[in-house]
Amino acid sequence: xxxxxxxxxxxxxxxxxxxxxxxxxxxxxxxxxxxxxxxxxxxxxxxxxxxxxxxxxxxxxxxxxxxxxxxxxxxxxxxxxxxxxxxxxxxxxxxxxxxxxxxxxxxxxxxxxxxxxxxxxxxxxxxxxxxxxxxxxxxxxxxxxxxxxxxxxxxxxxxxxxxxxxxxxxxxxxxxxxxxxxxxxxxxxxxxxxxxxxxxxxxxxxxxxxxxxxxxxxxxxxxxxxxxxxxxxxxxxxxxxxxxxxxxxxxxxxxxxxxxxxxxxxxxxxxxxxxxxxxxxxxxxxxxxxxxxxxxxxxxxxxxxxxxxxxxxxxxxxxxxxxxxxxxxxxxxxxxxxxxxxxxxxxxxxxxxxxxxxxxxxxxxxxxxxxxxxxxxxxxxxxxxxxxxxxxxxxxxxxxxxxxxxxxxxxxxxxxxxxxxxxxxxxxxxxxxxxxxxxxxxxxxxxxxxxxxxxxx
Ligand SMILES: *[C@@H]1O[C@H](CO)[C@@H](O)[C@H](O)[C@H]1NC(C)=O
Ligand SMILES: *[C@@H]1O[C@H](CO)[C@@H](O)[C@H](O)[C@H]1NC(C)=O
Ligand SMILES: *[C@@H]1O[C@H](CO)[C@@H](O)[C@H](O)[C@H]1NC(C)=O
Ligand SMILES: *[C@@H]1O[C@H](CO)[C@@H](O)[C@H](O)[C@H]1NC(C)=O
Numbered sequence: 001x002x003x004x005x006x007x008x009x010x011x012x013x014x015x016x017x018x019x020x021x022x023x024x025x026x027x028x029x030x031x032x033x034x035x036x037x038x039x040x041x042x043x044x045x046x047x048x049x050x051x052x053x054x055x056x057x058x059x060x061x062x063x064x065x066x067x068x069x070x071x072x073x074x075x076x077x078x079x080x081x082x083x084x085x086x087x088x089x090x091x092x093x094x095x096x097x098x099x100x101x102x103x104x105x106x107x108x109x110x111x112x113x114x115x116x117x118x119x120x121x122x123x124x125x126x127x128x129x130x131x132x133x134x135x136x137x138x139x140x141x142x143x144x145x146x147x148x149x150x151x152x153x154x155x156x157x158x159x160x161x162x163x164x165x166x167x168x169x170x171x172x173x174x175x176x177x178x179x180x181x182x183x184x185x186x187x188x189x190x191x192x193x194x195x196x197x198x199x200x201x202x203x204x205x206x207x208x209x210x211x212x213x214x215x216x217x218x219x220x221x222x223x224x225x226x227x228x229x230x231x232x233x234x235x236x237x238x239x240x241x242x243x244x245x246x247x248x249x250x251x252x253x254x255x256x257x258x259x260x261x262x263x264x265x266x267x268x269x270x271x272x273x274x275x276x277x278x279x280x281x282x283x284x285x286x287x288x289x290x291x292x293x294x295x296x297x298x299x300x301x302x303x304x305x306x307x308x309x310x311x312x313x314x315x316x317x318x319x320x321x322x323x324x325x326x327x328x329x330x331x332x333x334x335x336x337x338x339x340x341x342x343x344x345x346x347x348x349x350x351x352x353x354x355x356x357x358x359x360x361x362x363x364x365x366x367x368x369x370x371x372x373x374x375x376x377x378x379x380x381x382x383x384x385x386x387x388x389x390x391x392x393x394x395x396x397x398x399x400x401x402x403x404x405x406x407x408x409x410x411x412x413x414x415x416x417x418x419x420x421x422x423x424x425x426x427x428x429x430x431x432x433x434x435x436x437x438x439x440x441x442x443x444x445x446x447x448x449x450x451x452x453x454x455x456x457x
Pocket of ligand 2: 113114115117118159160161162
């Protein structure tokens with residue numbers, strides 16, 4: 001599915017002939033269905049001989065450690081570590097690694113590198129990015145990134161996530177019909193860059209710790225149609241994009257050429273080397289950047305429990321403070337266009353009955369958008385409103401598509417109420433990845449429902 005590619009400047013670490021290792025050590029972790037410890041390399045406690053390897057020596061700098069590691073690997077081993085689900089090198093105490101975790105607005109289980117089946121059953125879900133960005137508040141963006149990386153570290157510590165997160169989405173929301181616009185900070189390049197810088201700082205920053213380390217690794221996406229000439233550090237291909245380049249877009253005649261093209265901008269496979277499209281030096285450059293990233297994350301420093309963030313545990317997920325920050329982000333991002341006659345905030349003494357109407361009035365899943373995790377708690381708009389005023393509720397439509405509406409029930413409810421709140425709009429059934437919109441109207445009979453309810457209110 002996915003090949004990973006990483007580049008770092010133009011510096012190619014020298015390719016040294018394949019090393020012959022006469023003594024092979026195997027590290028096998030006891031298989032543990034309820035995996036509750038993270039995967040990591042250089043477990044010198046289990047295998048003291050690993051301490052002799054340069055790449056496990058935390059006294060050396062990252063570049064020297066990477067050079068040491070790369071020169072010990074065969075071409076097949078290097079390539080095995082370049083794909084999304086990297087194959088470990090057990091003879092060197094390096095476990096498998098799944099590069100693909102996501103953390104768009106909270107740690108997500110999309111991608112397979114993370115899950116909520118273990119000791120962390122849920123996490124903090126922040127508003128979808130398009131809403132948070134509307135706060136224009138850079139310190140909020142960074143504060144959210146910091147909380148997300150803390151929860152990500154917890155999940156890594158219990159063996160439920162990787163350390164590399166393919167977020168944020170920095171594409172410019174050029175066409176409002178795009179189904180993924182919700183993931184982005186919007187159409188403004190300035191806001192997008194400010195959002196991305198702050199969120200990445202929040203994810204990666206070590207808060208005064210070693211600046212050469214990373215708390216977790218962010219990955220800005222997607223670079224299609226963008227100028228990447230000046231990029232440093234690591235770049236990955238999207239999950240199936242190398243295949244798409246060959247099979248769907250016919251950009252290249254063979255899959256190997258597609259690999260070569262993406263590797264020189266980045267990806268790999270044995271076939272491409274054998275066919276002469278790329279050489280082992282190119283592979284070394286790419287793999288070196290992969291390993292450098294994992295080293296900066298501490299993956300090659302032995303037991304994470306003895307490293308920074310090693311003391312974080314499930315008690316650090318969905319804390320009162322984290323929950324409050326999610327709520328604060330919603331407050332700061334929600335945009336009120338008009339407040340005629342000071343209708344808001346609702347006065348519980350003036351409003352005895354509130355009619356809450358609409359297909360999104362009492363939804364849960366809809367509010368978490370895409371690339372989401374498992375929120376520790378949902379509060380629907382209806383549940384929020386009844387905390388202030390007593391309310392009655394009608395969906396008004398069968399669902400968000402609203403091909404069938406129940407306008408009569410909605411209007412009679414509205415006519416008898418002191419105030420009406422309509423919660424309309426879309427959800428992932430209307431706009432999502434692989435499904436753009438064809439227009440920007442409210443779906444189905446939603447507009448008619450709004451008009452009729454307004455008439456009687
Ligand atoms: C930005 O967000 C932070 C964190 O919630 C908050 O403390 C600060 O007051 C906000 N700034 C503005 C200008 O609203
Ligand atoms: C959850 O993630 C851990 C660590 O990546 C893994 O060992 C485990 O098999 C995963 N469980 C499921 C059900 O995917
Ligand atoms: C490997 O290929 C790159 C271009 O992809 C070239 O610059 C480099 O000189 C080649 N190295 C060797 C050792 O052939
Ligand atoms: C609103 O949604 C919540 C959560 O799904 C559900 O428990 C509750 O029964 C719903 N309320 C109404 C009035 O339908």
